[in-house]
């Protein structure tokens with residue numbers, strides 16, 4: 001599985017801690033460096049690729065000819081003949097009919113991840129998004145008409161000013177779109193973001209936890225009755241449309257990540273590229289020093305498996321926890337024991353991180 005990080009955004013959303021920069025002047029050097037990294041690391045890699053994911057940042061900010069160069073380079077180095085799922089993240093404001101038809105013509109992408117986030121323009125502005133709700137709806141329509149039938153949309157809840165009624169309406173509206181998958185995340189305050197500064201200075205107050213929890217349950221209930229399966233704490237899919245790429249991350253399948261800030265995993269070692277486009281470009285030019293890596297210990301590997309397992313409907317196999325450890329969670333209604341695995345309930349998924357850290361070795 002391959003991940004390509006496109007580290008550019010038109011401007012930074014207030015809540016976002018992903019690595020991206022608005023600097024357009026770095027784009028040409030970035031694409032050349034990225035192609036070089038793909039050649040350097042991919043050559044000799046013989047296993048057929050099953051999933052590809054272009055994330056960011058905003059991949060749809062790249063001109064089509066750059067996307068084509070990247071895809072052509074991947075195809076020249078890897079066996080892409082058996083790719084089952086190839087996703088590209090897009091922002092609604094970029095998806096003109098011409099751009100969408102160009103994406104189709106590239107031929108690789110069969111799944112589009114669209115950053116919708118909200119259907120309320122004032123909330124979109126509050127969190128720094130550039131698009132409107134009407135643009136998001138139009139983008140889904142444009143994608144659908146162009147033949148993209150596997151579309152996923154992202155939503156955010158727990159935004160200051162988002163009422164439970166408005167959230168119910170937003171989830172209902174998203175489910176009525178021609179989409180196969182919905183990801184929904186609670187707004188969280190990440191260190192170093194504009195949102196963190198707004199909250200610290202008292203200019204913005206986040207909703208209480210009980211509001212966020214009730215919006216989570218509204219989300220789960222509404223999507224369940226619309227026919228979506230809740231397969232990971234933040235991810236819901238129509239039957240057969242769970243993200244194959246992300247499910248493989250959670251299964252700890254090895255993957256190669258290219259581009260600034262991209263991570264890779266070979267089954268033993270985790271590797272991370274430098275989160276700085278200028279340094280990425282210059283160190284690739286010099287032939288080294290664009291990444292760091294660590295060997296995962298058995299304990300690290302086990303703890304990661306517990307953490308990711310408890311966030312997914314599949315849960316964790318019995319061998320990763322003892323009955324005594326899980327009993328309090330079963331009593332609280334957070335875990336069910338299906339005889340072979342401890343599986344989180346809808347409520348339990350919310351507390352996956354806390355449970356996992358109790359089980360860490």
Ligand code: SF4
Pocket residue numbers: 008009011012013016017018020056057058091115
């Ligand atoms: S568009 Fe996406 S990656 Fe870019 S700043 Fe906004 S949330 Fe972050």
